[in-house]
Amino acid sequence: MKILIPFDSEDLEEGQISSVNDAQSWLLFDMNEGRASNEQFYKTWEEIEELIDVVIVKDQGEYVWPFMEKNIAVLVAPMQRYFEDIVEAYIFKELYDLNI
Numbered sequence: 001m002k003i004l005i006p007f008d009s010e011d012l013e014e015g016q017i018s019s020v021n022d023a024q025s026w027l028l029f030d031m032n033e034g035r036a037s038n039e040q041f042y043k044t045w046e047e048i049e050e051l052i053d054v055v056i057v058k059d060q061g062e063y064v065w066p067f068m069e070k071n072i073a074v075l076v077a078p079m080q081r082y083f084e085d086i087v088e089a090y091i092f093k094e095l096y097d098l099n100i
Helices: 065-069 083-091
Strands: 002-007 025-032 035-042 054-057 073-076
Touching: 002 083, 025 083, 035 083
Parallel strands: 002 054, 054 073
Antiparallel strands: 002 025, 025 035
């Protein structure tokens, strides 16, 4: 599964999730069997040629229609800010689903 997150930098350890409009970079990674792998940063999400399954955004008020129009599921990380915390919340199904 390919997951996309808007980030405030290209630093996987110190960077944090940002709003869609303020994203400095976009982190795309694979999620398989409870593990994140193949982390890669992009300047814009539109330049990604791979099929994106899920985008995780910072809050419910984000403008997410461009993702929904492409049938990309949208999840919200209500409290998680760092990559490891977001991945853990994803694994334990603690993220809010905007597609419901």
